[in-house]
Amino acid sequence: MTWEILTIIGTIAFALSGVIVAMEEDYDLMGVYILGLVTAFGGGAIRNLLVGLPISALWEQGHLFTIALIVMTIAFFFPKLWVTKWMKWGLIFDALGLAAFAIQGALYATSMGHSLSAIIVAAMLTGTGGGMIRDVLAGRKPIFLRNEIYIVWAMLAGIVIGLELVTGTVGIMILFVVIVVLRMLSVYMRWSLPHRTLSQ
Amino acid sequence: MTWEILTIIGTIAFALSGVIVAMEEDYDLMGVYILGLVTAFGGGAIRNLLVGLPISALWEQGHLFTIALIVMTIAFFFPKLWVTKWMKWGLIFDALGLAAFAIQGALYATSMGHSLSAIIVAAMLTGTGGGMIRDVLAGRKPIFLRNEIYIVWAMLAGIVIGLELVTGTVGIMILFVVIVVLRMLSVYMRWSLPHRTLSQ
Amino acid sequence: MTWEILTIIGTIAFALSGVIVAMEEDYDLMGVYILGLVTAFGGGAIRNLLVGLPISALWEQGHLFTIALIVMTIAFFFPKLWVTKWMKWGLIFDALGLAAFAIQGALYATSMGHSLSAIIVAAMLTGTGGGMIRDVLAGRKPIFLRNEIYIVWAMLAGIVIGLELVTGTVGIMILFVVIVVLRMLSVYMRWSLPHRTLSQ
Numbered sequence: 091m092t093w094e095i096l097t098i099i100g101t102i103a104f105a106l107s108g109v110i111v112a113m114e115e116d117y118d119l120m121g122v123y124i125l126g127l128v129t130a131f132g133g134g135a136i137r138n139l140l141v142g143l144p145i146s147a148l149w150e151q152g153h154l155f156t157i158a159l160i161v162m163t164i165a166f167f168f169p170k171l172w173v174t175k176w177m178k179w180g181l182i183f184d185a186l187g188l189a190a191f192a193i194q195g196a197l198y199a200t201s202m203g204h205s206l207s208a209i210i211v212a213a214m215l216t217g218t219g220g221g222m223i224r225d226v227l228a229g230r231k232p233i234f235l236r237n238e239i240y241i242v243w244a245m246l247a248g249i250v251i252g253l254e255l256v257t258g259t260v261g262i263m264i265l266f267v268v269i270v271v272l273r274m275l276s277v278y279m280r281w282s283l284p285h286r287t288l289s290q
Numbered sequence: 291m292t293w294e295i296l297t298i299i300g301t302i303a304f305a306l307s308g309v310i311v312a313m314e315e316d317y318d319l320m321g322v323y324i325l326g327l328v329t330a331f332g333g334g335a336i337r338n339l340l341v342g343l344p345i346s347a348l349w350e351q352g353h354l355f356t357i358a359l360i361v362m363t364i365a366f367f368f369p370k371l372w373v374t375k376w377m378k379w380g381l382i383f384d385a386l387g388l389a390a391f392a393i394q395g396a397l398y399a400t401s402m403g404h405s406l407s408a409i410i411v412a413a414m415l416t417g418t419g420g421g422m423i424r425d426v427l428a429g430r431k432p433i434f435l436r437n438e439i440y441i442v443w444a445m446l447a448g449i450v451i452g453l454e455l456v457t458g459t460v461g462i463m464i465l466f467v468v469i470v471v472l473r474m475l476s477v478y479m480r481w482s483l484p485h486r487t488l489s490q
Numbered sequence: 491m492t493w494e495i496l497t498i499i500g501t502i503a504f505a506l507s508g509v510i511v512a513m514e515e516d517y518d519l520m521g522v523y524i525l526g527l528v529t530a531f532g533g534g535a536i537r538n539l540l541v542g543l544p545i546s547a548l549w550e551q552g553h554l555f556t557i558a559l560i561v562m563t564i565a566f567f568f569p570k571l572w573v574t575k576w577m578k579w580g581l582i583f584d585a586l587g588l589a590a591f592a593i594q595g596a597l598y599a600t601s602m603g604h605s606l607s608a609i610i611v612a613a614m615l616t617g618t619g620g621g622m623i624r625d626v627l628a629g630r631k632p633i634f635l636r637n638e639i640y641i642v643w644a645m646l647a648g649i650v651i652g653l654e655l656v657t658g659t660v661g662i663m664i665l666f667v668v669i670v671v672l673r674m675l676s677v678y679m680r681w682s683l684p685h686r687t688l689s690q
Binding site: 312313315316317318319320321322324325327335339344345346348352355356366367426427428429 | 605608611614622626636640641642683
């Protein structure tokens with residue numbers, strides 16, 4: 091039940107994130123739907139692919155498709171409900187999606203009996219995969235390669251779950267909240283990682 | 291038999307579409323072949339992946355590889371046969387490929403027992419997948435995200451087949467022709483879908 | 491044993507190639523790791539996908555992940571060890587990776603009983619897949635579509651192995667060296683393939 095809610099939150103959040111990018115790029119109605127669906131379901135598709143689940147398991151999530159379509163339709167036709175504040179809401183939703191899908195990816199890989207390093211990679215790919223496809227299709231530099239701490243939080247979810255530092259519903263919920271908060275803090279506090287440029 | 295012919299038409303059409311883009315971008319001989327093959331077979335690969343068929347089924351299509359290679363070689367070495375008119379032929383072939391692969395994707399998903407929404411998504415991805423990979427590799431904005439009605443016709447194929455509005459060879463052939471005509475009309479009549487830009 | 495060494499060389503080479511691109515684009519520490527891992531393991535993932543092996547087989551390569559992470563960490567924190575000469579080393583390593591993975595892809599496809607044309611395509615995709623994903627994510631034109639002979643050497647590996655012109659460890663090692671030398675020669679001698687531009 092808890093997990094179901096997390097999945098729904100993540101799907102809605104990433105769908106809205108795709109809608110926002112599509113509207114910024116002046117796509118038409120179909121472009122908005124496509125980019126929203128790709129963002130919402132792309133991470134799960136990549137995760138299924140990489141951890142060895144059939145990708146076709148996606149199609150069993152009929153209710154998630156329906157929810158995503160409803161949310162995207164509302165967002166497209168009634169932008170005044172939320173556009174003026176989207177910067178703020180967009181970041182929060184994106185953080186929710188990142189946390190939910192990173193944890194999901196790590197749990198899937200764990201249940202498949204993979205090694206710690208594989209669990210970490212699965213968490214990173216699931217949490218960031220949808221956004222990666224979205225940005226590549228829109229011709230943008232992928233958000234997880236930009237200079238703000240992003241994928242580290244997905245990695246952290248993988249480490250915590252892979253080492254079984256948290257278990258059970260309550261532990262996972264706490265982990266989820268912690269990752270969302272860390273992501274938001276890294277935006278507002280402008281945390282960044284070391285760089286090293288090749289000067290030639 | 292009918293279906294076999296449709297597949298061959300679609301493969302040739304998308305192979306030529308990749309060749310045209312590669313020549314526009316001044317790629318060398320290998321680049322032309324690669325982009326042509328990716329466009330011709332990419333949509334089927336994505337469809338197989340997403341509906342749960344083994345992607346390796348692609349390799350059983352040896353005769354399609356051969357046909358695509360012959361067509362691309364002719365197009366590369368004898369451009370004067372067709373280049374002056376390619377805008378017109380390119381659009382028609384592209385529409386043929388879109389219709390053939392969208393219908394294929396929908397039929398595959400139907401035969402796997404998926405839900406209506408999954409059938410529609412499969413039609414959209416199969417019809418547009420090859421062109422999407424082509425455009426991303428060539429550094430272009432994917433055609434299905436541009437402001438002309440394109441993916442809607444793939445979607446329509448999915449709806450019609452998913453609802454079993456047509457069945458049998460004759461029904462499918464009629465659907466195929468209707469989709470090609472609608473796509474061509476949407477180009478020549480400049481049909482477009484509603485937009486909504488975020489003004490910030 | 492020989493093969494194991496080739497795989498390790500290829501993985502290290504492509505990991506370093508991703509690191510170099512990431513540093514050129516001024517990515518942060520995580521961006522460097524991501525692009526390195528994607529380049530090192532992307533080709534194998536695409537090969538597994540296309541020849542019908544489970545992609546999750548990747549996770550059984552735990553020691554390769556560890557090796558790649560160590561090499562990337564050294565390259566990031568001690569760039570002075572190698573940066574001044576990277577142009578030279580980068581090209582050699584890239585050629586080593588191309589040769590190793592192209593041969594691997596061809597051998598896998600052969601062992602699956604695929605046709606000659608499928609073996610050639612598998613060699614091309616495995617040899618160039620990692621670099622393709624790297625370049626798309628970094629917003630660059632894929633190296634295998636640029637105007638220098640590159641993918642032809644992967645194709646050659648596929649042809650030689652598909653026709654069983656070489657067999658056994660010694661034969662494969664000789665093929666490996668020949669492909670590396672041909673790739674390096676094509677860079678230094680500026681070999682190129684025919685072009686044909688559409689002038690409109």
